[in-house]
Amino acid sequence: MDHVIIGAGPAGVVAAETLRKLDKSAGITLIGDEPEPPYSRMALPYYLVQQIPEEGTYLRKTRDYFGHRKINLVQDRVTSVLPDEHTLRLDSGETMRYDKLLIATGSRPVSPPIPGIEQEGIHTCWTLDDGRAIAASTGPGAKIVLMGAGFIGCIILEALAKSGADLIVVEMEDRMVPRMMNATAGNMIKQWCIGKGVHVLTSTRVMAIEPGDGHRFKVILDQGVPLDADLIVSATGVRSNIGFLEGSGIQTETGVLIDRNMRTSAVDVYAAGDVAEGIDFSTGDYSVQAIQPTATEHGLLAAKNMAGLDARHKGSINMNVLDTLGLISSSFGLWMGTDKGDSAEQVNPARYQYLNLQFEEDVLVGATTLGLTLHVGVLRGLIQTRVRLGKWKERLKADPSRIMEAYLACTQPVSINTGLF
Template sequence: MHHVILGAGPAGVIAAETIRKHAPADRITLVGDEPEPPYSRMAIPYLLIGNVDESGTYLRKSPTHFTDLRIDVVRARAKSVDVEKRNVELSDGQVLAFDKLLIATGSTPVRPPIRGIDCAGVHNCWTLDDARAIMALAVPGARVLQLGAGFIGCIIMEALAARGVQLSVVEMGDRMVPRMMGPTAGGMIRDWCEAKGVKVYTGTKVESIESAAPLKVRLSDGTHVAADLVISAAGVKPSIGFLENSGITCLLGVLTDEHLQTNVPGIYAAGDCAEAFDKVSGQTIVSAIQPNAAEQARVAALNMVGQTGELKGVTQINVLDTLGLVSTSFGNWQGVAGGQHVELTDKAAGRHLSLQFKDDVMVGCNSVGWTDHVGVMRGLVEGQVRLGEWKDRLMHDPTRLMDAYLASAQAQGQWSGAADERRR
């Protein structure tokens, strides 16, 4: 049995290792399109800060790890998949025949349609090669303009600030982290960043970048900003262009069932390129976070070797540290039709809490500067715990999350984790 895995990020690596564990005699080929050993993109900010070197980003530390597991690593990019012939054409001309295929190609940075976006001195922050270019330019005192203040942008911003640059951030949304935070929360994050010395432009676009020394950036509000480095962090999209006309169903991502199988038997998808069922919203979503990628990879791999694995669902989970301010977003943080919500805001203390309900179930929440019981908030949303009378108590006092979890989840056999948190 030959298992071909497209993508050498966390999902691809975990899938390959899981297959090897359960199918010791099967052949495994792991295809990645970068020259370095498989690494974690989430470690790149730590590389920029200087907390790790490049080897610290590698997913597995032993240089013989994949050889020892008899996993063939091929450095190439998938060009097309032929579902009838059961093969994959690669960018180096190879054609790999497969019995089972896992698509784990992850995401690709969005390249906004801005004049000058391809100038020298404009970089994404997505690969180790990008990180090398950024470190060469982001020296103390350098003028850096970052395009995008979403989740990924805020993580990059943390690393840039630690390098001592003069940082400006441009976000076209009306607030920072607009896909994760409401107006109050997003505004509080902006205020925090500006107090830390970051110039933030919201409701603003980059209209052009002129190649010069320094770069000259024109914004939609008429402002001109000089920059030694421009970083494009305008979001990502699933890397699935090579599947066009393949017969594999793709919506925003590769559509999968509860076994992570696509519409084509024997072909699976996992990670940032996969579209899986979100049990909270009741819809299929692309959830581009590493914990979901790891679980999807594990489930897909089990099914690829003939075992029965089932994804229990994915949930939108985001915990963000922006220059020391921790914010969270779980589930349907914007609320649902016919639902109720409660908010508690103390701007002077830098704390905000928003809870969203449908009937007596908490379906989503936001918090800023509120680090108490983050695990409980996640547990209530993911567990779809029926709160009963505690829903009304939370509407009156949303800070009683732990009490509500223990009282409600205990009766439903879901409370042990929260009890452990309370003991800590």
């Protein structure tokens, strides 16, 4: 049995090592197109601020981790998939046969349609190589414009601000992290950043990037004076890497369409991670989540199914955690609420603390936190177990901060132990 995995990110690596655990003798090939050992994009911001060396970003740390497990690492790029022939074509001109194939090609940053965006000196922050380029051009006094204050923008923001640069963030929505935080939380993060000396322009669009005088670039906005910049970092969203599947017959929409067993429309071809439209636990719909926990869940499940098990996906919970210059925020599931649900909210703007819980009947379906770090994982626990909160729902509506008590009281074995019911 020859398993081939395209993509050496978290989904691909977890799949490869899981396959090896399940099948000692199968051939396992992991194809990555970057000239580095498999590494984590999640760790790049920490590399940017020189908290860790390049090796600190590697997904697996022990020496010869892949060789030791007889996982064959190949540096190449897959140019097309021929499912009928169980064959791949590679950029090097080679072809490769597979018995089972996993598509785990991840996603890539989108380039917004702005005149001048293609110039040199305008970076995305996605690969280790991007990180090296940004690290070389930032530093105290550098004028940086960061386009986009989404999740990735905010993660880079921290690294750029720490370098001592003069940083301006431009976001077209009305708040920061609009796809992860509601208006209250998103604007609290904005106020926090402003308090830390970062200029934040929300509801503002970049219209064009022109050569500057005195500085490398002049950034033209839809309002106000143009911004000077020595470096521009673009973080305006990502999109699944599915281009190479054109003509393969494998069905795609935003990402590769898969079923609960991670199978694509082609026989013996599976997909996982940022490239796949997997099932969302909260909505039951298939969508691209593009987050680390989902990528590893997908990788694990895909490998089990490739090894012949029947491992069905129950759905991944969409969730994120973000540290914006020391203000920690997280959101889970249906944090934006639902039509038939109700909610509880606690706001303390002076202390930058916020907690929002979303219910359907007496079940927690979503949550948002700001300025809280202890035990936030139970929010996932409560959403994932769909535990009925009973009388604890009213208690949480009166005081959302009692979430941990509610969890303990409603988690069956503990409450039997304690006699709380």
